[in-house]
Amino acid sequence: MSDLTTHLNHLRRPGLLVRAATMACETGDAHRRAKRRPVTKLLAEEELLNAARMGGGMGYSPTRHVQVMSALLAAARAVN
Template sequence: MTDAMTRLARLRRPSLLIRAARIGLADYNRDRDLKRLTKSPTPPSPRAAFERLFAEETRMDEDRRTGRAGYSPTRHVDVLIALLAEARLAPRVIRHPGA
């Protein structure tokens, strides 16, 4: 398994989405935003949050690509902001030789 930053680097998203998410990082408040995005009373660990957000973002990108009516660009940017922020917090997975 690769670390969070490597997984993010492999994402191919429109530059406008990524730029908006990077700008939004300055206002990210983990306690407030993560509770809202994950609909949980307390924020999960950075690693758990990353995995959950990564799955959500992947689903949202598929909705974007297929033109699904329920797709929300605003929510997509919000999830990307949280994903970028949580990737910075998530511990890196160390790959051992031969693993």
């Protein structure tokens, strides 16, 4: 699973998004989300959310993006 850590290190996301996800990762919600959903699904959803963010679409939810990113960070921390 160090591949997950490597993958997350190579992501280029806005600093505010990363900081919010890092703070949200400290909550139990992020850990529950990480346990409920497979990492591959979280990664796929994060890619879709990032594409929506980049495209400026009306369907983009910053809240959901922080939730998914925090779950990914929690999953990466659980492996280490």
